[in-house]
Amino acid sequence: MNSFIKQKILLEETLSDQLRTKRKKQGISLKEVASELKINVQYLEAMENNQLEKLPTGVYSKNFLKKYALFLNIDTKNFDNLLDGDDVSYQKKLRKNLFSKKIPEKHYFLCIPKIIKNIIIILIVLSFLVYLGFFINNIISPPKLFISYPEKDLTTDKKFIEITGITEQEVQIYINEDLVLVDVYGSFSKRISLKEGLNLISITAQKKYSKKNEIIRKILVN
Structure with a gap:
């Protein structure tokens, strides 16, 4: 009866359990196994702790397990049966590693x-x-402003003068603080009455948030 129970327990024992138990019974350290088999200690620990997801993907997982089992004199005749045994989680982990072809994302x-x-x-x-x-x-930035007439200061005997010029679109023009209409092309004009003597004419251009651009013309009337 006792031999039957021992045999049943042995059959239900996973390969990871057998690897760990055999190694400890033989008094061999993981470092010694790693040195002999040329397998990283971390992989040996993963095999003994049933953490197959930590092993390299592909056939390396199965080869590592078989190599380790042979080193510890574990019978590999029933190797596939042990891998496909009653431990379902063990089986799923192994299959995931053996057949996974997922390429790791590279950041x-x-x-x-x-x-x-x-x-x-x-x-x-x-x-x-x-x-x-x-x-x-x-x-x-202050908008561009060009005065077509008069191009510069002048002397005249006329009582009126036509101020014309060009500026940018969406610019407000003031001549002597009076708002002047600007067409879609940026052109503007305004008739200004003159008095005898020196007349200072201020032409100012300004956008909504811009600085002012001011030009002063001096007109002397005889």
């Missing part, structure tokens, strides 16, 4: 040296700041 960005990643981040930040600088400068 290439994480593989880049830290200094290169920092340089890339700095360049991105600098590019953004440069773009932001140009954008803000474009908003606050």
Whole structure:
């Protein structure tokens, strides 16, 4: 009766249990096994602890197990039966490692040296700041303003003068603080009455948030 119980327990014992038990009975350390079989200690521990997911994928898992079993004089005739035994979790782990062809995801960005990643981040930040600088400068810069007539200061005996010029679109033009209509092409004109003596005519162009661009024309009336 006792021999039957021992035999049943032995059959139900997993290969991992047998590897661990045999090695300890023979008084061999994992380092000694690793040195003899040229197998990493971590893989030996994984085989003894039924952690087959830690073994290399493919046929290496089965080869490592068989090599270790032969080294400890474990009968390999029933090797496949032991692998396909009653321990379902053991079987699933082994099959997952033997037949898995999943390619590990490669996070290439994480593989880049830290200094290169920092340089890339700095360049991105600098590019953004440069773009932001140009954008803000474009908003606050004074708009272009060209006075067609009079092109410069002049002397006249007329009582009126036609001020004409060109500016950018969406710009407000003020002549002597009076708002002047600007057409879709940026052209504007306004008839100004003159008084005897020196007349100062201020032409100002400004966008919504920009600085002012002001031109002064001096008109002397005789």
